[in-house]
Ligand SMILES: C[C@](O)(CO)[C@H](O)COP(=O)(O)OP(=O)(O)OC[C@H]1O[C@@H](n2ccc(N)nc2=O)[C@H](O)[C@@H]1O
């Protein structure tokens with residue numbers, strides 16, 4: 001740790017994600033499902049600050065902080081430690097997390113914080129790693145973490161950790177229904193999906209992304225994107241959280257051009273064509289229910305980005 005009076009710290013902003021398409025393939029021997037998914041970041045952000053310290057710690061604040069562990073089980077501190085181990089960094093960091101992304105909501109909030117911690121510590125420790133170089137550590141922390149390093153719109157394959165960018169020009173307007181009750185556990189939702197499929201005698205094929213969504217994203221035609229939204233976990237999330245059927249129906253009746261449960265749920269994402277339509281739908285949903293928090297966001301947005309850095313420049317600095 002430096003001896004100067006100036007604190008050394010880096011703050012990274014990171015968004016949540018929704019899955020515009022989530023095709024769930026067979027259960028693998030390692031306990032994961034083979035996926036074909038289209039990830040899409042939306043502008044709801046957590047902020048992760050890493051400050052040089054003699055010991056590891058994490059503090060969580062913000063609108064959605066409740067229920068997020070302030071100890072070594074937090075995925076962000078696991079990420080910082082994994083990076084230090086891999087690159088032989090001695091010393092530790094104090095992490096501060098300002099949470100706004102829903103917790104256990106299917107928007108990958110914990111994964112986002114892990115990606116942000118990797119980017120913040122990379123800058124703090126001057127490792128100068130590229131996002132691609134951070135990817136293997138990210139994948140070891142969780143299937144969604146590599147995507148949050150990059151953001152934007154991307155196809156995920158394997159267990160979700162193998163990424164290919166998707167050409168998506170322009171922006172999409174989203175209204176999010178966020179449950180104000182405890183969320184859903186991701187492994188439980190996958191298990192429910194397997195159970196429902198077994199009960200219905202479904203033969204599970206290798207997952208393939210639909211060409212329709214990728215074509216619609218090229219022009220960002222809201223009707224076409226809305227029609228192509230698809231989530232194989234939606235039935236399982238609705239089975240575990242029956243109010244979601246009412247939420248989906250309410251948004252569609254109020255004029256949304258598409259509606260989908262986000263990832264493993266229970267957040268529901270509604271697609272509309274304009275900011276004005278997003279305001280109308282939020283007001284309508286808030287008035288009609290079911291009870292929940294209504295948020296608006298656009299996507300795609302960038303992944304984890306440094307927004308503030310208080311690291312004294314090195315000796316060669318002349319500016
Ligand atoms: C639902 C999604 O958010 C969609 O992007 C992800 O698939 C979940 O990603 P994540 O939360 O990063 O998940 P991980 O931490 O890697 O895995 C948690 C658990 O989810 C289940 N899981 C996750 C990913 C995957 N491809 N198949 C699975 O079956 C497994 O039970 C696993 O033990």
Ligand SMILES: Nc1ncnc2c1ncn2[C@@H]1O[C@H](COP(=O)(O)OP(=O)(O)OP(=O)(O)O)[C@@H](O)[C@H]1O
Nearest residue numbers: 074075103104105106107108109110111113186263
């Ligand atoms: N930094 C973190 N932020 C949120 N939750 C965390 C964090 N670290 C650990 N957790 C734990 O992980 C659980 C799931 O959190 P998260 O908000 O990432 O769920 P999710 O959005 O449904 O995940 P995903 O969409 O990736 O499946 C939480 O209930 C919490 O106990």
